[in-house]
Amino acid sequence: MSAGIEVVNATKQYNVFALEKIDALRDISFSIRKGEYVGLLGMNGSGKSTLARLINGLLKPTEGKVYINGMDTADPANMLEIRRLVGMVFQNPDNQLICPIVEEEIAFGPENLELPLEEIRRRVDWAIHICGLEEKRQHAPHLLSGGQKQMAALASVLAMLPEYLVLDEPTSMLDPQSRRMLLKQLYILNQQEGVTIILISHNPEELLQTDRLIVLDQGSIFLEGTPREVYANAKLKDLGLDAPSLYQLIDQLELNQFSVPESIKSIPELVKHICQEL
């Protein structure tokens, strides 16, 4: 079995009122290796959410195949294993917390996996610790802030020990501070725990720390490459997407014989680099 996510010529059609057929995704192919941090960028309605659900097996492709570690998502026998392997965090923090208290929310996944009680407790403790929710453990979800809710959602997915984490615009309903916290958490998970991350967003600034970007437009892959390759591409403007300020600045500096290494992925890193050069 090959490790990784493999999407082969996937097309997804929706029926609108049983009359029209709309292609949400058209003939999409790409693969994601284990341990990668991939960003899926696109405007509202570009098919990002549909793609996320294909990877998790919540939706099946109308045509083509999606393989997770070599398992076909269309095969019902693989369903539970795929859902365990691919954790999903959704956009709306309010609509994905199921249980009346945080601790139980996090235990929900492991309980479904029918793990022994001791193991459930261990995982809940671990996930609560890693997401910094110790104080909120016994709270009701509606008493948490948006950022804390999203952290709880992340923790409840992590407790299933997924290999892949798909996040469907997880920050779009958060304030900037919570947004930064969540992104930092994702980076740590990717670097330290080796979790493969697929982060979906319409905001280029959020995808700075990714290894690779896939840009979607109207259900097709529009651009693909490292963030710097993608943002250097003039075609991005056609989508109404501006390159993040960081890359605008790097461009400008490089035009002035100022070299910036590929590894720089944030403004503080860039400033530090320039200071060393000066």
Added chain:
Amino acid sequence: MGGMKLGQYIYGDSMVHKLDPRTKIICCTLAVISVMVSINWYYLFFLLLLMVAIIISSRLNLKFILKSMYQIKTFLLITLLFQAFLTPGQAVLTIGTISMTREGLILGSINILRLIILFMCSLILLMTTTPMKLSTGIEYFLQPLGKLNMPVHNFTTILSISFRFLPTLFEEATIIKNAQKSRGSEFDSPQLMVKIKSYAAVVIPLFEASLSRAADLGEAMDSRCYTSHPNQLRMNSLKMKGQDVLALLFVSVIVLAGVPISILMK
């Protein structure tokens, strides 16, 4: 962030708060049974005093509870009148062909007293027990039904999801109501049609939001491998302590001794 709602859990650390939810459910059930069985004034008054004592000792706001009880006065009055007119006996007041009877008035008053006791009893249960604990307690008692192939777990999941989302729903309703007020909805209009239309402007979006929430929740549950399973973590959080045994003993004595005595004394 509205005001206090009747029956909403109030945080506290009194002995009643700390009891196991199962204890409280059993005690309440016993109290309900004894109220239903007994028609002895003294016994009912004793129970009423007991309820007031529990409310005070668990530091619930007695004034608030009495005030909200006053709001159902019409309901209580109708109960009294029905009983008074429909029970045969010695007439005290005759209107046309029907007459109010002495027996009816007594029975009606007893029923009002019963209702008040039941009302207080259920408020004590709701206001001192977190929804979470309450549903765990109910789940515990329903467990035997699972052995008869009844979908107990699905039922308790539904229960726990409703506990989870009721506060969110209230919040949402308040926001939508305020938003429609900001566009000129008149919720206090004297014209019934205007009023109905205004409320429709709240109910429709609320319903729509609930539908889309249900779809989202379904996805969230599916993506975390939802299967029907008993909730181990929750079940294991229940613990009976010494105070639970005492409370159960106390209530059992009151019911087991009180009911026969009250019947005998009649």
Added chain:
Amino acid sequence: MPGVIEIDHLFHTYAKGSPYEVEALKDIALSVDQGEFLGLFGPNGSGKSTLIQHLNGLIRPQKGSVTVCGIDASNPKLSRDLWKNAGLVFQYPEHQIFQISVYDEVAYGPRNLKLPEATVKERVYEALQQVGLIQENIAHLPPVTLSGGMRRRVAIAGMLAIQPEILILDEPMAGLDSAGRNMILDIIKKRQEKHETTVMISHSLKEIMTITDKIAILDSGCLVFNGKVKDLLNKPEVLAQYPFDLPEYLQIVYEFADKGFDIKTNISSIREAGEEIIKLQKELEQLRISPA
């Protein structure tokens, strides 16, 4: 001349006398002039929502005074009609849509104003145009068939059609992509051109940097800053305390300034930041060539 919004010594307490008592606003004094744009900042639960609900009569002042367009908001008879003067668009307004067509949805407010149907029609089409919904037939589509971003536009049009003197927006850009954000900015800019007043709750200085005149910051019910953006940028202690989401170009020059470099900080684009860095480099090179 008094401002179009005048708030003085305003206090508000929720659930007074209950165990859940919360002091949501403490001694707020604030005024906004005709045609100004006020950005309202503050962490969650700081009292922003409570404050703006005072402006359109949803909450009447318990203590202190609120005057909006010359109307005393504490007068129960007058505050009932305050919604006509101060239009409040709640967060995620697309969740409050309930009519069966876009037209009826936008017409709901004007109809509540008891305007003749011809005027209502005029206002609906004008409002739809303002939010960029100019396609034919869109007025007769059911709102459910539209995407989230489009529904947001419809909801905002529903408020614009009331033509309030003051427009109050509670995080109107939350969850929108860049096209949606630009639409909101356009609406506000047009209002500024027409000398109309706008109040907006935001979490991001970056978002409203180009349009804002004034900023007010609430924290735990207290007004901790009230003034011009320029003055705010000169207060590093306030900037450090609250997560403003500063524009990147400012983040960069501030970082350099922090590290002790002599760099211009009153710039307004990433381009200028780059130019400043290049200038800095050249200066330092010059120093190296001629160490004297």
